[in-house]
Amino acid sequence: MYNPSAKAARADSRFGYVPPVMVATDPGREKYDGKDVSPIRHTRTDPVSTFSVDVDTGAYANMRRFLSAGQTPPRDAVRTEELINYFRYDYPLPASKAAPFSVTTDAMVTPWNPETRLLRIGLRGYDLPRASSPAANLVFLVDVSGSMNSPDKLPLVKTALAGLSRELRPQDKVSIVVYAGAAGLVLEPTNDDAKIRAALDRLSAGGSTAGGAGLKLAYQIARDNFIAGGVNRILLATDGDFNVGVSDTKALIDMVEKERDSGITLTTLGFGTGNYNEGLMERVADHGNGNYAYIDSALEAKKVLGEEMGSTLFTIAKDVKIQVEFNPAQISQYRLVGYENRALREEDFKNDKVDAGDIGSGHQVTAIYEVVPAGFKGWTDARRYDALPDDKPPAMVGRSGEMAFVKLRYKLPDGTTSRLIEQPVPAMMMWNRRAPSPDFRFAAAVAAFGQKLRGDPLLAGFSMGQVRDLAGSPTDFYRQEFIKLVGIADSLGSAR
Missing domain, CATH: 2.60.40.1230 (Gamma-adaptin ear (GAE) domain)
Known part of the structure; x- marks a missing residue:
């Protein structure tokens, strides 16, 4: 019978384990x-x-x-x-x-x-086997809008993605795109863990949410660095609060489906409480030939992006x-x-x-x-x-x-x-x-x-x-x- 190690309950130096943030919320706003x-x-x-x-x-x-x-x-x-x-x-x-x-x-x-x-x-x-897995072209798309300014949101995003970056091999590369009032590229493709962590550390939350613009830029970066026969995937980390730009769900899904057919898939990682738009997160991932996970703690980040990284990334x-x-x-x-x-x-x-x-x-x-x-x-x-x-x-x-x-x-x-x-x-x-x-x-x-x-x-x-x-x-x-x-x-x- 499958029996994962009890070590999952303990602190992990790669992911900086902290207990989940237990904050009551108004589900009527979600x-x-x-x-x-x-x-x-x-x-x-x-x-x-x-x-x-x-x-x-x-x-x-x-x-x-x-x-x-x-x-x-x-x-x-x-x-x-x-x-x-x-x-x-x-x-x-x-x-x-x-x-x-x-x-x-x-x-x-x-x-x-x-x-x-x-x-x-x-x-x-x-x-x-990890050693024989195809090379990965990953784009971290991070929501840094004002709604992400909470301990269970952007700080947890940084912890989760920093942990994943330590798993990279020489043939893998990561780019980081952020969006708030506008979208921007904050890290060119690299597999240098120190550069990735430094770029993540510099992120701060503020502004409105140009989610559609962020997705467009992320897909552009993924296309520019496309690996034939490899994994080409965007990992979107957000509370799902798309309220500026391409906010219409159908327009977002149409864009995701078009890119999916070209070989670029999409995984959504949900964070936070209060204004969480879970319905959108799930639908976008489904149409992007990816998967959807909600991350409420560093331990869950370790499970999704560490223990289960192969199933998350390699189809x-x-x-x-x-x-x-x-x-x-x-x-x-x-x-x-x-x-x-x-x-x-x-x-x-x-x-x-x-x-x-x-x-x-x-x-x-x-x-x-x-x-x-x-x-x-x-x-x-x-x-x-x-x-x-x-x-x-x-x-x-x-x-x-x-x-x-x-x-x-x-x-x-x-x-x-x-x-x-x-x-x-x-x-x-x-x-x-x-x-x-x-x-x-x-x-x-x-x-x-x-x-x-x-x-x-x-x-x-x-x-x-x-x-x-x-x-x-x-x-x-x-x-x-x-x-x-x-x-x-x-x-x-x-x-x-």
């Missing part, structure tokens, strides 16, 4: 783009579920920020899949690089409903889509836990022009479905005309048949045509009498926690104490921290 909880689907009429993968983790750190300040996070700020994917699980490495990730499926009785089962689908990307598969077809002879109803803003149409799965999520080196993706076995009590009454036809295929029924069929499509980093992976899910998984692994139980606990914070009515009878019990007694720092957050949420009465 902007989120929440979606309704995924609906129940009837397999007879809607057997296919399609969505884009999501490796963002910003919702977890942002949720932690609220709870650490003694506040319940806004419902729209909670995206359950990002809570689940904040943690690593014991999925096997891919057998070979011919397919960039492994696919794991398992099932267990649902802890909050014995009439249903949880189906977990896990992907794990191969680990790209091993792009436009990754998952499609699950449920067998109505085995499953009567189902619902996907989370991924509400990643849903795709069934026809989008084979359409290589439809953008989807990317997977970086060593990345993991976990999706959890809650399903109702045929003949068990569902969430809704049986429909009058749902009876199965008498000519159902014999291979598809009985506990020896298939409960579902999983398909994945992906493109290689430099590819334009998708590749397909297919894998049946045996029905026997639903009837396995063995106790679920502690790893699966923990994933289910995180899923339950996220859904309770979202006010999911199907978990109304499952308490925060039961969530804590389900998580078990983990030994690594991040999972132990999760259990503490569950306890805080319980004390606040955060279940809706």
Whole structure:
């Protein structure tokens, strides 16, 4: 089982560990783009579920920020899949690089409903050794507007980016662009750590926010220093408060998509409280073929830009889509836990022009479905005309048949045509009498926690104490921290 070192909890000389800034804030001033909880689907009429993968983790750190300040996070700020994917699980490495990730499926009785089962689908990307990773052309785009003048904003940005700069190799280079009332280049491309740190130290906050101008200049610098076959990425560090210049969201996304198609990707790093525009941060990163993270402490900076730097920067598969077809002879109803803003149409799965999520080196993706076995009590009454036809295929029924069929499509980093992976899910998984692994139980606990914070009515009878019990007694720092957050949420009465 994956067990990150407990050293993550201690000070790190490279990142200058300090505890998170626990400041209460008015969530009414912050902007989120929440979606309704995924609906129940009837397999007879809607057997296919399609969505884009999501490796963002910003919702977890942002949720932690609220709870650490003694506040319940806004419902729209909670995206359950990002809570689940904040943690690593014991999925096997891919057998070979011919397919960039492994696919794991398992099932267990649902802890909050014995009439249903949880189906977990896990992907794990191969680990790209740092020494053999492609050269990187990175542009740090830093918001130095007046809204960044807070201990949990620009000072933390400096700490985060200084830590990343120490990881540079001779073939890598960094530029620094800033924006406030206007945009400017403050550091020409270099891999000199001392020069990068000095440039960061000189930054100060003040003025309005010309975010659009900053992005334009950052893309220009990235193009001027483009590395063919390498990583060309902008890392945008901001509280997301774009209020001068190209502030229209559609115009920003159009620009990001155009540059994405030319090979320059975008990662967004969110900071701060109060006026935080999380909805914009997530959308811009998604359309920029990058990822979104929220950084609330130097420890989180170390996790995102140190421990997980390879997955943050080095893409091993792009436009990754998952499609699950449920067998109505085995499953009567189902619902996907989370991924509400990643849903795709069934026809989008084979359409290589439809953008989807990317997977970086060593990345993991976990999706959890809650399903109702045929003949068990569902969430809704049986429909009058749902009876199965008498000519159902014999291979598809009985506990020896298939409960579902999983398909994945992906493109290689430099590819334009998708590749397909297919894998049946045996029905026997639903009837396995063995106790679920502690790893699966923990994933289910995180899923339950996220859904309770979202006010999911199907978990109304499952308490925060039961969530804590389900998580078990983990030994690594991040999972132990999760259990503490569950306890805080319980004390606040955060279940809706």
